[in-house]
Amino acid sequence: MNKRNISLIIxxxxxxxxxxxxxxxxxxxxxxxxxxKTFFLTSLTMDxxxxxxxxLGVIILDLKIITLKFGLALxxxxxxIIGLTSAYYIxxxxx
Numbered sequence: 001m002n003k004r005n006i007s008l009i010i011x012x013x014x015x016x017x018x019x020x021x022x023x024x025x026x027x028x029x030x031x032x033x034x035x036x037k038t039f040f041l042t043s044l045t046m047d048x049x050x051x052x053x054x055x056l057g058v059i060i061l062d063l064k065i066i067t068l069k070f071g072l073a074l075x076x077x078x079x080x081i082i083g084l085t086s087a088y089y090i091x092x093x094x095x
Contacts, residue, residue: 012091013084020083021075043077 021043028041058071 016083016087017080021080024079043075046074
């Protein structure tokens with residue numbers, strides 16, 4: 001029994017969520033104003049990182065010559081969750 005590479009699984013789930021998010025934004029752009037458009041455009045944002053006094057979710061490293069900003073934000077909407085579950089379902093059958 002072959003074990004799947006964890007990086008393949010993570011990359012597949014990431015691609016599924018990204019495609020779902022893009023489709024959700026396209027649907028929100030195409031649809032007229034209303035509840036359905038709001039449903040597709042509403043997202044949950046999770047930020048990782050950040051220090052007190054900085055922008056939310058951003059770590060700033062100031063080296064006086066160059067300033068580096070590090071951050072990670074995850075935006076999930078309805079279609080990105082559908083894309084994530086679809087990618088999981090598809091990945092179950094590929095070895």
